[in-house]
Amino acid sequence: MRPKKRTTIYDIAAKLNITASSVSRALNNSNHVNEDTKKLILKTAAELNYKRNVLASNLRKGENKTIGVVVPRINQNFFSNVISGIEETTYSKNFNLIICQSNESHEKEIKCVNALINQHVDCIIISVAAEGTDYTHLQNVIDHNIQLIQFDRVVDELETLKVINDNELATLEGITHLIEQGYKRIALLEGPQNLNIFRQRKAGYLKALRKHKMPVIDELIVENAWTKELGAEGTRKLLSLPEPPDAIFASTSDFSALGVLEVATSMGFKVPDELGILGYANEPFTELTSPSISTIDQFTNYMGKTIANLYFQESENKDSVVVPRTISVKPKLIVRASTSRTQQV
């Protein structure tokens, strides 16, 4: 499929016996062109099926109007919703979106970021992979004067714009809700602690217990229960304890909570009466299980819009320095059957 040459402004200029300058000006609606010739140029451009070569234009103008997004997985509800929100905003500003997924691989994340730097994108929006600990590739973004915005899984040490959920506060509210429902021994399924979000959720859990003067029981805290399978495995251990918990907070995700539910049901624990279950993320399926699972909604689409707006807002005051700051979106506790002891299901 050898591409035939596409019409350029020179083709239009040649046809009308004028110079490319005028054509360019006409196409950019400059007022330094005669109205009649402008009309003529636009007409001919349409006839010749002309499309501006954005590469050339951007090269000359030194801009790009492109934003790169790097997420662990495109096909994960949380991320695809955030991306959708970002897209709605960037589209309205005529920006392009280049999307990459790191597949939770630190190595691929680095490659993606470097590819985006090569592309001279105006901004890189990233939620880091679970794997890494070294973030020179992100520092590199900053060094290239590309606006860097981190969201959700952010690297605290890097001074960038950040959009996060207030994981700690949301967790605090969630656990408080559990306590109010009368649960006494609340277990925690935690995620990899190198990710800030999981650290914050753990902090919220501990804070809630402290606030209500409840003891922190080590054997009720299960490390790395990220997936449905790991959540199920952790639950099996927890429920086999001499003194099993009466509630489990699957801080990693709703998938993990689903694992909890399945194991609990198969082991004969009644949810929510004998075991309360709280998930995280408000995946669509959480209202479909029986009983439905209480969880925490993160306003994903809104987050996406917030992130994109943050960039545009920032890029408008060109002269001043970017002040690193964090926008914290407060997630919302969604109470469903799995933790509603008072109103039995």
Next chain:
Amino acid sequence: MRPKKRTTIYDIAAKLNITASSVSRALNNSNHVNEDTKKLILKTAAELNYKRNVLASNLRKGENKTIGVVVPRINQNFFSNVISGIEETTYSKNFNLIICQSNESHEKEIKCVNALINQHVDCIIISVAAEGTDYTHLQNVIDHNIQLIQFDRVVDELETLKVINDNELATLEGITHLIEQGYKRIALLEGPQNLNIFRQRKAGYLKALRKHKMPVIDELIVENAWTKELGAEGTRKLLSLPEPPDAIFASTSDFSALGVLEVATSMGFKVPDELGILGYANEPFTELTSPSISTIDQFTNYMGKTIANLYFQESENKDSVVVPRTISVKPKLIVRASTSRTQQV
């Protein structure tokens, strides 16, 4: 945030007292450069934190290494999985992915496609919005010598590469399964018939009935039951008939099937004994409902990879003409509880 100037090959050349040509050749690993100077250039490039300006490079080389994707919604399981599959392949070929969503709006779809043409992408992968009937914007893609690949929701009239599911065959199998389970009055919730996928599913339904010499009963066919709400509404009508159906095929989506399930349950119909339910798409939640919903899996990730591979395969034989052709992926029937009459739940 005024971007400082980034290092170019001229900066490197100036520093080493050579010309940009040599720098370029060294960076492209041409063998027309002395090994020592090549090393020196690469070293200096690294020191100066040089990143190739892909815009300039692409402009000069007349290539772009970018593929545009237009889907109705990024945050829909089917599409995000296909995109994920596409990304895996394009990433390995060092191609960029620009992603747009039409939000089911024909107008936005046109704008997205035009933006991608402006970007001089090498290929546009599209699943069309439900709205439109005019497809000159897609013809336009072809006229600009951009490879066009349609998937899932394709416009039959356009002679392009197509990757689709064999909706008719899958439906035929699904309905046959229902018949084998002993269902006699099978209703159909259909989608907008301007979309080929829904026409095909309807065709499969009719074919199956004909094949098994069962009558087509008009009152059992409900138009436009695309969403969960519309599916629920249609179901309410169906189950209120003097002779209600004993099975419902929600051909539009699993969401619609979910609406069916909820209405059936609330109206006291026992699923699957009194009412069989078959969905479409194998959304993750279908195995979580009670009873779990039988559905049809579309091998989404695989489809994505197939689409991307199709492009690369095609772009390699540059000289020959592209033969319009269709790759049909056969979806798989997933039998779950909602249609398993013999093995009661």
Next chain:
DNA sequence: TTCAAACCCGCAATCGATTGCTTAAATTAT
């Protein structure tokens, strides 16, 4: 020792669009 081949590297054009500067023409003011 001499000539050809091989090897490096520089020159300059090119990709397509944009834009500051300049000139020519048209319009207005004096």
Next chain:
DNA sequence: ATAATTTAAGCAATCGATTGCGGGTTTGAA
């Protein structure tokens, strides 16, 4: 009728990287 001003359009440089061509140097063979 002439000078001042506005308007329109051309010239040419520029963005950064690539590449065909050619000149100069080195190497090796005769």
